[in-house]
Amino acid sequence: MIHRPSFDLTTEPWLPVIRRGSLDEVGLRELFRAAHDIEDLAIPVPPAASGIWRILYAITARITGLDDTDLDFRTWSRRRNDLITSPHGFDQRAVEEYFDRWAARFDLFHPERPWLQDPRLATQCEKDAGVNKLVFSRSSGNNHVWFDHHHDQHLAPLPAKEAAWHLVAQLYYGAAGRCSTRRVGTTSQANTQAGPLRGTLSFHPVGEDLFQSLLAGLVHPRTSRSDGQSPPDLAPWETDELPDPLGIPPRPGGLVSALTNRARHALLLTPTPDGGQVSGARLTWAFRHPAGEFEDPYLIHQVATSGAVYARTADGHRALWRDLDALVNEENEADPRKASRPRVLREALNLPLQMLEVIRVRAFGFDQDRQSKDNTWFTAITPPILKWAKERDPDMAYGIARARVAAEEAQRRLAEALRKAWRDYSRRDPKGPNPWIPAADSRYWPRAERVFWQVIDQRAFDQVDQAFTRLALEVYEEVTDMTCRQPRGARAVYRHRPGLFSPTRKPAAPIATRGAA
Incomplete structure (x- = not known):
């Protein structure tokens, strides 16, 4: 008998979770069977x-059954609330019926339909x-080795469970540009x-257990359609046939396809014999x-001056608290960034009050560019913030926005004052390197976060404005x-010190009036 490689994601322990305060690993069946007994996912990538x-x-x-596009939003929300309060x-x-039906499609190395992969790549x-090309943190090709000893002359195999993580990461965050050659017909x-x-x-809601988190993270399926048409709402493992690589990419027909079937890359893993x-x-x-265009419900979206809508980009140097106002406020014309909160948080406000x-x-x-450069990844978590949404606590939502703008305006004045002072002191090109600004940023932003939360706690x-100005002065x-x-340095420094208190331009306010909150 010939044994083919197999890794069943429904039963193999590949998902790290926190259960009863300890780290555990489960397959998909166990994850959904015991979701109310699991505190959280613990995937390290x-x-x-x-x-x-x-x-x-x-x-x-x-x-x-919350994938039903025929449910109106009120009925859908009521059904979700009934489920989420179940003990x-x-x-x-x-759970068993779903995974029994699609069990073969969740095999990572299935010869005909490997999970989230295209078996045609074996010949195409x-x-x-x-x-190494599969793992973002490994060096491949002519790139330098930075974090470990993996390179193209050292291709250490990857455990199957970790390969599944990186398969998903590539499908959602993969690079544009050069890739392996694929031949389809004459193309x-x-x-x-x-x-x-x-x-x-x-951004993703986190409840008291995984069961709550999964339900709180859903959005109404009808709002997931990309246009007025209604193509089948299927995940890749639910389709009867593989997509035509030369055809039009599948359009989301509902929530399931919108979340799982928008990959631009095709992959095929090579397993070891066992x-x-x-x-x-x-x-x-x-x-x-x-x-086609699609507004992902878990991203903050902004409007460019041209009117184009785009997702806010990740910045490894920007702390999460600076995005907090965009999570509790709806799009506001007075905010220069014109940010609208993720749809999942807007719809989560219909959850039970408790x-x-x-x-x-x-x-x-x-943090990546649009092509192939990867800088850093990160994760962070907020305290309970939905209670601060403008629909529930407009004063707090207004205050959060005001505090964020005040912090950024104080930093702008600090950088401008340091730029001018360095120019006068060094007598160099003002566009040249300025060692004071990065030194100031490394001091200012960690302390600004503490000031921000103090302001929030005390309302x-x-x-x-005074709190962040004092901080800017301290750092300066x-x-x-x-x-x-x-003497020359003192003159330059004290000459531009008043700029910390007198902004050269009027600070932008995220909300025009308290009533507009």
């Missing part, structure tokens, strides 16, 4: 976690890019589009035609202290 949460939301919608978690029969893509191309979440910052590890991977383009007091929000960010919104004096010991 943020871009993989972001994608896996979306996949779990899609399965949650299927198991609960027994998901219906066990529904001759070159195996190597397992032979070696470039691809960027993944649908590349470079973005993704199926316990992955020794290589083919990574190439999935479609030649561009994808849940709004405890739900936190987790952010997954991957001292009428004092935010620290950075320039040594220079002030010289």
Whole structure:
């Protein structure tokens, strides 16, 4: 008998979770059977976690029937609220029926339909890019080795469970540009589009247990359609046939397809004979035609001056609290960034009131450019903030926005004052390197976060301008202290010190009036 490699994601323990305060690993069946007994996911790779949460939301919608696009929003919300207050978690029969139906499609190494992969790449893509290409943090090709000893002359196999994480991460956050050559008919191309979440910052509600988190993370399925048409709402593992790579990419027909079927990359893993590890991977383009527009419900969206809508990008140097106002306020014309909160948080306000007091929000960010440069990934979590939404506490929502603007305006004045003082002191090109500004930023922003939360805790919104100005002054004096010991340096520093108190332009207010909150 010939044994083929197999890794069943429904039963193999590949998902790290926190259960009863300890780290555990479960498969998909156990995760949904025991969701009410699991505190949280613990996937250590943020871009993989972001994608896996979306996949779990899609399965949650299927198991609960909350994928029904015929339900109006009020009926849908009432049904979700009835489910989320249940102490027994998901219906066990529904869980088993779903995974029994699609069990073969969740095999990571199935010969005909490997999970989230394209088996046609075995013949259409001759070159195996190597397992290092699959992992964002590993060096491949001619790139330098930075964080570990993996390189193209050291292709250490990857455990199958970790390969599944990185498979998901590539499908959602993969790079644009050069890839392995794929030949389909007479078409032979070696470039691809960027993944649908590349470079973005993704927000997800976190309840008291995984069961609550999965239900709180759903959005109404009808609002997930990309246009007025209604194509089938299917996940990749639910389709009868593989998509045509030369055809039009699938359009979301509802919540499930919107969350799982927007990948721009095609992959095929190469397993070891026992199926316990992955020794290589083919990574190439999935479609030649561009994808349709879709506003992901877990992203903050902004409006450019041209009117174009785009997702807020992740910035590894920007702390999460600076995005907090965009999570509790709806789009506001007076905000220069014109940010609108993620739809999932807007719809979460219809959850039971007792849940709004405890739900936190987790952010997954991957700082990348739109092509192929990856900088850093990160994750962060807020305290319970839905209780501060403008619909429930407009004064707090207004205050959060005001505090964020005050912090950024004080930093702008600080940088401008340091720029002018350095120019006068060094007598160099004002556009040249200025060592004071990065030194000031490294001091200012960590302390600004403490000031921000103090203001929020005390609701001292009428004092935010003074609080951040005092902080800017403190940092200004620290950075320039040594220079002030010289007469010329002291003159330059004290000449521009008043700029910390007198902004050269009127600060932008995120909300025109308190009543507008």
